[in-house]
Amino acid sequence: MTLQDRLDAVERRLQAACARSGRSREEVRIIAVTKYVGTATVLEALRCGIRHLGENRWQQAEPKWRAISGPDAAADYAVQAVWHFIGSLQSNKVKDVIDKFTYIHSLDRMSLAQAIDRHAARLGIVVPCFVQVNVSGEQSKHGLAPEETEHFLKELAAFRSIRPIGLMTMAPHEEDPEATRPVFRQLRLLRDELNARSATAEPLTELSMGMSNDFEIAVEEGATWIRLGTVLVGKEEV
Numbered sequence: 024m025t026l027q028d029r030l031d032a033v034e035r036r037l038q039a040a041c042a043r044s045g046r047s048r049e050e051v052r053i054i055a056v057t058k059y060v061g062t063a064t065v066l067e068a069l070r071c072g073i074r075h076l077g078e079n080r081w082q083q084a085e086p087k088w089r090a091i092s093g094p095d096a097a098a099d100y101a102v103q104a105v106w107h108f109i110g111s112l113q114s115n116k117v118k119d120v121i122d123k124f125t126y127i128h129s130l131d132r133m134s135l136a137q138a139i140d141r142h143a144a145r146l147g148i149v150v151p152c153f154v155q156v157n158v159s160g161e162q163s164k165h166g167l168a169p170e171e172t173e174h175f176l177k178e179l180a181a182f183r184s185i186r187p188i189g190l191m192t193m194a195p196h197e198e199d200p201e202a203t204r205p206v207f208r209q210l211r212l213l214r215d216e217l218n219a220r221s222a223t224a225e226p227l228t229e230l231s232m233g234m235s236n237d238f239e240i241a242v243e244e245g246a247t248w249i250r251l252g253t254v255l256v257g258k259e260e261v
């Protein structure tokens with residue numbers, strides 16, 4: 024199967040999930056998670072019309088970012104690609120990614136917020152961020168506990184160069200994707216509750232949730248960004 028075939032298959036499943044849940048297809052955007060693949064495949068994805076690229080480590084992302092969006096990259100790709108940082112981020116790595124990734128999906132602590140705000144202010148930019156929430160409570164997962172989120176968002180209001188736009192979560196891997204539904208539903212309800220309580224100056228509109236194994240369930244539960252690696256771009260030895 025070519026990447027275009029896989030994209031077509033994902034698109035059909037995504038449209039069906041939107042139809043089942045009475046949502047419009049335009050409400051959901053796809054991030055191609057390219058951490059498992061090399062530059063050639065990322066370029067192929069861009070040729071298929073994919074625009075949003077997700078990476079979880081700068082070290083792995085760097086050669087691809089340079090080829091596609093770096094100073095020497097072909098201009099048409101640089102214009103097209105929008106980079107999303109989706110992995111856990113060390114504060115001392117913020118300086119590497121801040122001017123290259125438009126969105127950060129993994130904001131989960133004050134020390135990281137301070138680092139993002141400081142570097143963004145220096146560059147004169149405002150960074151749209153997702154606050155990562157550990158809904159499932161698994162030890163291995165990053166993110167705030169749901170009950171800590173409101174307090175965290177209120178503290179974030181002090182940072183002029185961070186714009187919280189939504190919440191992000193990762194569901195546990197389940198054999199039966201249906202089992203992930205409560206996690207996604209809880210993230211949506213938390214977002215709605217935070218908005219009802221005006222936890223942020225602007226309502227949180229976005230939900231970054233759903234991966235290869237469970238994206239249809241996430242879409243049915245309100246995802247606005249799905250992060251697709253294996254099912255879309257595959258997995259290579261890189």
Ligand SMILES: *Cc1c(COP(=O)(O)O)cnc(C)c1O
Pocket residue numbers: 056058079109110193234235236250251252253254
């Ligand atoms: C790797 C990764 C994905 C994509 O994983 P797949 O299961 O291959 O779709 C999505 N989100 C995050 C945070 C990831 O690290």
